[in-house]
Amino acid sequence: xxxxxxxxxxxxxxxxxxxxxxxxxxxxxxxxxxxxxxxxxxxxxxxxxxxxxxxxxxxxxxxxxxxxxxxxxxxxxxxxxxxxxxxxxxxxxxxxxxxxxxxxxxxxxxxxxxxxxxxxxxxxxxxxxxxxxxxxxxxxxxxxxxxxxxxxxxxxxxxxxxxxxxxxxxxxxxxxxxxxxxxxxxxxxxxxxxxxxxxxxxxxxxxxxxxxxxxxxxxxxxxxxxxxxxxxxxxxxxxxxxxxxxxxxxxxxxxxxxxxxxxxxxxxxxxxxxxxxxxxxxxxxxxxxxxxxxxxxxxxxxxxxxxxxxxxxxxxxxxxxxxxxxxxxxxxxxxxxxxxxxxxxxxxxxxxxxxxxxxxxxxxxxxxxxxxxxxxxxxxxxxxxxxxxxxxxxxxxxxxxx
Amino acid sequence: xxxxxxxxxxxxxxxxxxxxxxxxxxxxxxxxxxxxxxxxxxxxxxxxxxxxxxxxxxxxxxxxxxxxxxxxxxxxxxxxxxxxxxxxxxxxxxxxxxxxxxxxxxxxxxxxxxxxxxxxxxxxxxxxxxxxxxxxxxxxxxxxxxxxxxxxxxxxxxxxxxxxxxxxxxxxxxxxxxxxxxxxxxxxxxxxxxxxxxxxxxxxxxxxxxxxxxxxxxxxxxxxxxxxxxxxxxxxxxxxxxxxxxxxxxxxxxxxxxxxxxxxxxxxxxxxxxxxxxxxxxxxxxxxxxxxxxxxxxxxxxxxxxxxxxxxxxxxxxxxxxxxxxxxxxxxxxxxxxxxxxxxxxxxxxxxxxxxxxxxxxxxxxxxxxxxxxxxxxxxxxxxxxxxxxxxxxxxxxxxxxxxxxxxxxxxxxxxxxxxxxxxxxxxxxxxxxxxxxxxxxxxxxxxxxxxxxxxxxxxxxxxxxxxxxxxxxxxxxxxxxx
Numbered sequence: 001x002x003x004x005x006x007x008x009x010x011x012x013x014x015x016x017x018x019x020x021x022x023x024x025x026x027x028x029x030x031x032x033x034x035x036x037x038x039x040x041x042x043x044x045x046x047x048x049x050x051x052x053x054x055x056x057x058x059x060x061x062x063x064x065x066x067x068x069x070x071x072x073x074x075x076x077x078x079x080x081x082x083x084x085x086x087x088x089x090x091x092x093x094x095x096x097x098x099x100x101x102x103x104x105x106x107x108x109x110x111x112x113x114x115x116x117x118x119x120x121x122x123x124x125x126x127x128x129x130x131x132x133x134x135x136x137x138x139x140x141x142x143x144x145x146x147x148x149x150x151x152x153x154x155x156x157x158x159x160x161x162x163x164x165x166x167x168x169x170x171x172x173x174x175x176x177x178x179x180x181x182x183x184x185x186x187x188x189x190x191x192x193x194x195x196x197x198x199x200x201x202x203x204x205x206x207x208x209x210x211x212x213x214x215x216x217x218x219x220x221x222x223x224x225x226x227x228x229x230x231x232x233x234x235x236x237x238x239x240x241x242x243x244x245x246x247x248x249x250x251x252x253x254x255x256x257x258x259x260x261x262x263x264x265x266x267x268x269x270x271x272x273x274x275x276x277x278x279x280x281x282x283x284x285x286x287x288x289x290x291x292x293x294x295x296x297x298x299x300x301x302x303x304x305x306x307x308x309x310x311x312x313x314x315x316x317x318x319x320x321x322x323x324x325x326x327x328x329x330x331x332x333x334x335x336x337x338x339x340x341x342x343x344x345x346x347x348x349x350x351x352x353x354x355x356x357x358x359x360x361x362x363x364x365x366x367x368x369x370x371x372x373x374x375x376x377x378x379x380x381x382x383x384x385x386x387x388x389x390x391x392x393x394x395x396x397x398x399x400x401x402x
Numbered sequence: 403x404x405x406x407x408x409x410x411x412x413x414x415x416x417x418x419x420x421x422x423x424x425x426x427x428x429x430x431x432x433x434x435x436x437x438x439x440x441x442x443x444x445x446x447x448x449x450x451x452x453x454x455x456x457x458x459x460x461x462x463x464x465x466x467x468x469x470x471x472x473x474x475x476x477x478x479x480x481x482x483x484x485x486x487x488x489x490x491x492x493x494x495x496x497x498x499x500x501x502x503x504x505x506x507x508x509x510x511x512x513x514x515x516x517x518x519x520x521x522x523x524x525x526x527x528x529x530x531x532x533x534x535x536x537x538x539x540x541x542x543x544x545x546x547x548x549x550x551x552x553x554x555x556x557x558x559x560x561x562x563x564x565x566x567x568x569x570x571x572x573x574x575x576x577x578x579x580x581x582x583x584x585x586x587x588x589x590x591x592x593x594x595x596x597x598x599x600x601x602x603x604x605x606x607x608x609x610x611x612x613x614x615x616x617x618x619x620x621x622x623x624x625x626x627x628x629x630x631x632x633x634x635x636x637x638x639x640x641x642x643x644x645x646x647x648x649x650x651x652x653x654x655x656x657x658x659x660x661x662x663x664x665x666x667x668x669x670x671x672x673x674x675x676x677x678x679x680x681x682x683x684x685x686x687x688x689x690x691x692x693x694x695x696x697x698x699x700x701x702x703x704x705x706x707x708x709x710x711x712x713x714x715x716x717x718x719x720x721x722x723x724x725x726x727x728x729x730x731x732x733x734x735x736x737x738x739x740x741x742x743x744x745x746x747x748x749x750x751x752x753x754x755x756x757x758x759x760x761x762x763x764x765x766x767x768x769x770x771x772x773x774x775x776x777x778x779x780x781x782x783x784x785x786x787x788x789x790x791x792x793x794x795x796x797x798x799x800x801x802x803x804x805x806x807x808x809x810x811x812x813x814x815x816x817x818x819x820x821x822x823x824x825x826x827x828x829x830x831x832x833x834x835x836x837x838x839x840x841x842x843x844x845x846x847x848x849x850x851x852x853x854x855x856x857x858x859x860x861x862x863x864x865x866x867x868x869x870x871x872x873x874x875x876x877x878x879x880x881x882x883x884x885x
Contacts, residue, residue, distance in 0.1 A: 006737050007733050007734070007737075008733070009435070009437065009730055009732075009733040009739075010433055010434070010435055010437045011435045011476065011537070011729065011730040011733075012434075012435055012474050012475055012476040012537065012540050012541075013537065013539065013540060013727070013730060015474055015540050016516070016539045016540040025448065025492070025494050025495045026422075026427075026430075026448065026492075027430035027431050027475070028426065028427055028430050030430070032430075033430035036429060036430045036432075037426065037429065037430060040429050045429070046425060046426060046429060050424070050425065050426040051426055054426070068730070069667045069668075069727035069728075069729070069730030069731045069733070070667070070730045070731060070732075070733030070734055071666065071667060071731075071733070071734045072733075
């Protein structure tokens with residue numbers, strides 16, 4: 001932590017990239033300001049409670065990381081700081097209970113499905129979540145979509161070009177099972193053998209994000225033995241999972257299984273990155289031109305540097321016209337607690353994003369993260385606009401269907 | 403804590419969420435981009451319109467309360483360092499571009515507008531705003547005016563002062579007035595008051611509305627990167643280009659250490675060399691093409707070990723990104739550093755570099771060199787470790803010797819970062835007593851209470867504390883380590 005703080009030379013280049021600084025225009029709500037606050041808390045010049053609102057207001061979008069010339073690992077800093085504070089933070093009883101529910105429910109699809117269906121827990125859950133999942137819970141559909149089971153092994157169609165395993169994730173498979181389904185179908189159709197280990201599950205990122213490090217490690221460990229060793233990659237369709245798994249090295253530092261964790265994280269690849277490297281097999285494309293906006297998920301663009309890959313895939317589709325929007329790298333505000341803790345900021349970011357998108361008049365919006373997808377749908381609902389919002393796997397699947 | 407009466411007066415102008423007084427709100431404003439100094443302001447206010455600024459300055463004048471205007475806080479000379487217990491006026495929310503007039507080729511902007519945003523707004527009309535400080539993606543036009551900011555391309559187009567046509571300002575005594583006019587030709591009668599205000603380091607007041615000149619976007623760029631196995635040879639190449647009569651848009655040199663930092667930061671793919679020279683030609687296509695041939699001929703004769711030409715906009719951007727992020731990238735090489743800013747006549751560039759090399763050995767500190775070679779503007783970055791006893795003092799002494807060297811070679815103690823907090827003690831080395839008297843007289847004529855950016859530019863005055871570095875409390879407790 002000290003090294004990361006020390007690396008910051010206070011140059012201010014991060015301010016331009018930070019959504020909360022852009023919106024609020026205060027140093028405390030900028031990356032360098034937050035780093036300075038963390039420094040002052042650690043040096044005991046400032047109480048942690050005073051600094052907390054500003055740290056909580058950080059979206060964790062990581063836009064400041066590529067913007068930083070000094071190479072401050074802001075993400076690592078934030079995760080470590082949150083975990084450190086979490087140990088010392090005394091939460092009000094209700095808050096603490098809701099947090100426990102989150103930890104015990106979200107990472108487990110069966111429990112979550114049950115909780116979501118009864119709907120009884122959802123309110124309690126949303127109150128505690130400082131991340132993208134809270135917004136989704138808040139927006140739980142009246143009825144959950146039926147599960148779309150994927151067979152344990154899907155053989156490659158035609159000549160085999162690769163062999164992967166699919167990381168099922170947690171919340172997404174309950175709320176939007178069609179995403180992994182489309183991804184698996186598409187990969188198989190493109191000559192990739194897809195394994196779906198029945199015992200695999202949540203990667204722990206959601207727990208890491210709320211500072212529950214120990215529980216995150218426990219959940220993550222369960223995956224280490226589930227995947228075949230000879231796959232080319234373990235594929236995730238959620239930007240948040242990929243980015244969280246990248247942090248395993250930090251999460252498991254000086255912990256048992258550190259080596260396995262690193263090995264595992266090195267195997268994990270985002271869906272778009274893998275497929276872009278492989279290339280699509282002669283996609284059929286669309287009959288009529290389809291104007292598409294690709295909404296960058298922060299955890300893919302900033303945390304995993306994936307700018308060109310998803311665009312390259314979309315550009316391979318005949319009759320798909322890819323449109324670029326203003327401020328494409330700015331977070332859409334889906335960082336969940338925003339809708340509850342900071343409704344004004346979240347709404348403003350969502351509004352700005354949807355305005356930039358609608359300005360280029362797309363027929364469909366595509367993203368690579370369920371958090372963004374949900375946020376954009378909410379914004380469109382507000383405007384009464386029926387524009388579809390799809391996961392990139394879904395539109396590619398549509399375009400490749402014969 | 404600020405005096406209750408002053409706070410009550412400020413509360414009449416600002417709602418609670420734009421009048422910052424708690425420690426947690428003030429600490430992040432303690433420093434700008436020169437972290438060697440910090441000072442906690444008594445309060446920070448965040449006006450959203452010019453009336454609030456005027457009311458605030460008038461209040462400060464009335465109460466003799468010192469204030470500093472602050473944009474994005476990117477000054478490298480401590481120009482926007484708060485005055486202890488004074489007022490910091492954050493102008494970043496005044497960020498509207500009020501007008502772009504493509505026929506007159508002007509833009510009218512508020513002081514908190516980010517430099518690059520003017521270019522972005524002018525782009526659809528084929529125009530841009532020329533001064534390009536390295537921090538252009540975040541620094542504000544108000545700060546650019548205060549410090550007459552330059553940038554890599556000022557070699558050809560001049561500094562901020564060459565691009566500001568008119569201003570509405572509130573002077574430190576509360577007077578609101580206009581300087582200059584919208585005519586691009588700069589036809590004017592009487593003294594050049596715009597010229598007086600630009601570069602005055604915030605001592606005269608605050609610019610409320612600024613009219614800047616826009617330039618037609620160059621039709622063509624040719625960006626050449628030449629590598630040398632000796633820093634002096636890169637310097638000689640600059641002299642050769644200048645002697646040939648060419649006037650490139652920019653000529654920049656980076657030495658080995660700076661290359662290493664920039665490479666670590668943006669992977670610009672720079673060649674492995676002792677020095678890199680970046681030369682950029684820009685303008686009308688026909689002319690640039692002819693100049694390009696001439697330039698390549700010169701570079702060929704300059705004993706470059708490798709020459710690369712940017713083949714597309716992406717390659718050009720990457721070359722510049724490495725250069726523009728070089729200062730901050732040095733944070734990767736050293737826990738602390740001082741960015742120095744001095745000028746030498748460009749014919750004596752080689753001499754200056756040899757001397758700096760000798761000083762480096764004398765003080766046993768590393769120095770990375772990044773400079774606007776075309777106009778002799780040096781930016782040595784002095785690397786030190788603040789945790790080592792006496793290191794900061796040695797670094798400062800070295801920085802001082804570099805400035806003395808610049809003066810002795812016939813140059814200046816600042817090219818573009820300004821005097822600010824950092825160099826106020828060097829002012830007498832550069833200017834005579836009479837000259838400083840004139841400057842102080844001018845200041846007092848406008849600001850009798852000396853409230854605007856008090857403590858900057860002129861030597862002496864209340865000095866905020868130098869930052870102290872030491873073992874981190876958590877380190878002492880064995881909770882963290884520096885691996």
